[in-house]
Amino acid sequence: MNSTPTTPPRPFDVTAAFPQLAPLARTATRLHPRPGSPSPQDSSIGGPLLWPADEPWPHCDGPHVVDGMNEALSPADVRLERQIHAASSGRGLTPREREALERIRPPRKLPLRVAVAPYEGSIAMLPVAQLYLRDVPDLHAPGGADLLQVLWCPFDHPIMPRTALFWRSAATVTDILTAPPEPPAMQFDGYLPEPCLLNPEQVTEYPDHLELSKELQEQLGNWGVWQAADTDVDSAYASYPQEFYDLELAGAPGWKVGGWPRWGATDPTPRLCPACGSDMDALLTIATFEADDDSSWLPNEVCEEREHSSPSPSSTGPEGQAVVDFFHAQGIEVHNRGRVARDVRVAPLGTDPVPRKPTAVQIGSGYDQQLYVCPAAPEHPHSELMH
16 A cells, blocks of 8 residues: 555534534644654654663663463564564465474463563663654644653553653754663563554544533434434434444544543543643553544545455453453443454454554553643653553
8 A cells, every 4th residue: 555544534524513512622643653664763653763872771660570371572572473474474384484483482281371470670661652743743842852752661560561751852862872772571462563654644633522511412412413413424323423423523543642532441531640730631642453444534545445354353351351350440430332342463464454553552452552741841740541
């Protein structure tokens, strides 16, 4: 696919039917990552960072414990495994490839358990995103910064990776670190982003219906209002038109900067700065999926090959159940609210022409990780939520 990813127009202008939404509009920059070979001078996902050679590389002090079900593999082994799967797509494995895969994941007998042992000491963090201000309209950098770098620890803390943010001026980096350290292991393969170049695109978003006033929620839930506005929404949504609004008209799915969060696992919760109590702004959405198979948010390049998309499994795996248990322990109800099935393994790169998971990142069993920052004081600690 050679076309530039572009979001199709929304099914209709939602503010024409619900004018109260107009003042709530926000812009977001969809990043549209696609596998490539980024350089330190590029905005990227999982690419090399413009990191000063004389600045210590970020490390995480832990704890780092495998979950007892999944083998903790090194980044090098995961990369090799992905390369073999991509190269062997459409043919059988060579003896050398099979030997390499069996070394990486030795055959195991039932019960499928691995030893639970912590990794002692600090481990190097992995690059997640590098965003230049010139490329991302909704990136609001503090001071004289024009570059955001996001790294994470590839272990759950406690249900998702711990992230670190660095703002800097690119012009001040003259000597680049060319061989940054890597962690000895990762808890899940999906915590190693595949290097991707970006195709930023600005879109307009509106809040999830649960973030709206009670009056506007009632209007969105009134099927008669939708019919009177001649929106041509499928009658299958007649009993719950808010779902259509949330999925197709409110917040864009996928990797993005700014905008409104898409709530799936839980209902909206306050995002307050832990240092000063200010309302925090959405910074970056780290997404498992770019969009559902049948979503109107799928970019034009994907729509051209939608017939090649494969169905997603529908069960909840151990990673997803851990997320559910975590929220339940805090008294928070968890639900899907019509979103995509959550238990989806990362398909070998090169086997699926529809780039629903171009970064190979997987949060839990298919969620998003949202990063928030304090607009009053960028130096205050950021916060993370799983959606």
